[in-house]
Amino acid sequence: RTGKVKQRVGSGSNTSAPRNIYRCGNGKYLALSGSIQAMAERVFRTIGRDDRVCDPRFATNAARVRNRPLLDGILGEWFGARTREEALDIMHAADVTAGPVYDIADIAIDGHFRERGVFIELPDHELGSTLLNNAVPRLDDTPASFRIPAPELGEHTDLLLSELGFSVSEAEGLRERGVVK
Structure with missing residues (x-):
C-alpha cells in the first residue's frame, strides 16, 4: 500500500494495456481488452502490426502500460479506419475480447x-x-x-x-x- 490515490485514466486502465474504448470510423465506439500477453499479441497481429509484438515498448504489459498513449494512438488509427461492425467482426474472428459500446439508439x-x-x-x-x-x-x-x-x-x-x-x-x-x- 502506497497511501496514494490512483489517478483516473478515463476508459483505459493503469494496470493493463491495451484496454480502452475506441472510436470507429462510423462514429460508433467499441471496447477492447487485451490485458493478457497472448491477447495483446493477437491484437497486434490482427491489426497488421506484428512488428509491435517484439518492440520493447510493447513487448510486456508493463511496457504497454508505460506507452499507453502511443499504443492507444496506434489502435485508435486502426479502429478509426473501420466501422464498428467491421472492427468487431475482425476482432471476434481473431478471438480478441472486444464488444460494442452502445448509445441509446443501439439499445433501442x-x-x-x-x-x-x-x-x-x-x-x-x-x-x-x-x-x-x-x-x-x-x-x-x-x-x-x-x-x-x-x-x-x-x-x-x-x-x-x-x-x-x-x-x-x-x-x-x-x-x-x-x-x-
Whole structure:
C-alpha cells in the first residue's frame, strides 16, 4: 500500500494495456481488452502490426502500460479506419475480447433488450406511439404497468380548476388570458 490515490485514466486502465474504448470510423465506439500477453499479441497481429509484438515498448504489459498513449494512438488509427461492425467482426474472428459500446439508439433496436422487456411501446397523442423505458424493477408478483399515456398539456385543466373551486366562467377567463391551457 502506497497511501496514494490512483489517478483516473478515463476508459483505459493503469494496470493493463491495451484496454480502452475506441472510436470507429462510423462514429460508433467499441471496447477492447487485451490485458493478457497472448491477447495483446493477437491484437497486434490482427491489426497488421506484428512488428509491435517484439518492440520493447510493447513487448510486456508493463511496457504497454508505460506507452499507453502511443499504443492507444496506434489502435485508435486502426479502429478509426473501420466501422464498428467491421472492427468487431475482425476482432471476434481473431478471438480478441472486444464488444460494442452502445448509445441509446443501439439499445433501442437491440433484440436482446427488447426480449428482456427493457422498453415498452405506448400510445402517444402526437406520435401515434412512443418507446419508453419499462418500469424498474419488474417484479413477478407485483408487476408495474402503464395504464394510460401522459396527459396532454391542458387535458385536465377544467377538472383541476373545478376541484380548486373555480367556476366555469372563471376557468374560461384564465384560459382567455393565457394563464392556463
